[in-house]
Amino acid sequence: xxxxxxxxxxxxxxxxxxxxxxxxxxxxxxxxxxxxxxxxxxxxxxxxxxxxxxxxxxxxxxxxxxxxxxxxxxxxxxxxx
Numbered sequence: 001x002x003x004x005x006x007x008x009x010x011x012x013x014x015x016x017x018x019x020x021x022x023x024x025x026x027x028x029x030x031x032x033x034x035x036x037x038x039x040x041x042x043x044x045x046x047x048x049x050x051x052x053x054x055x056x057x058x059x060x061x062x063x064x065x066x067x068x069x070x071x072x073x074x075x076x077x078x079x080x081x
Contacts, residue, residue: 050056068075 050059
């Protein structure tokens with residue numbers, strides 16, 4: 001017989017969450033164990049000259065918003081510390 005606890009843990013593992021005594025915690029990169037590495041091609045990084053124009057402004061705003069949303073909880077904790 002499958003218990004409710006097992007079902008919750010199974011669902012959490014499929015969604016990259018961990019279940020700890022009634023609380024959910026998203027797994028971080030350090031929580032994953034590296035068993036084998038996949039070799040990938042190295043990609044050449046091209047330099048970009050940023051200027052004082054609309055295109056640069058859009059790129060910077062896009063990435064700033066993405067980082068803020070990604071770390072929103074941590075930023076709020078630091079703000080109200």
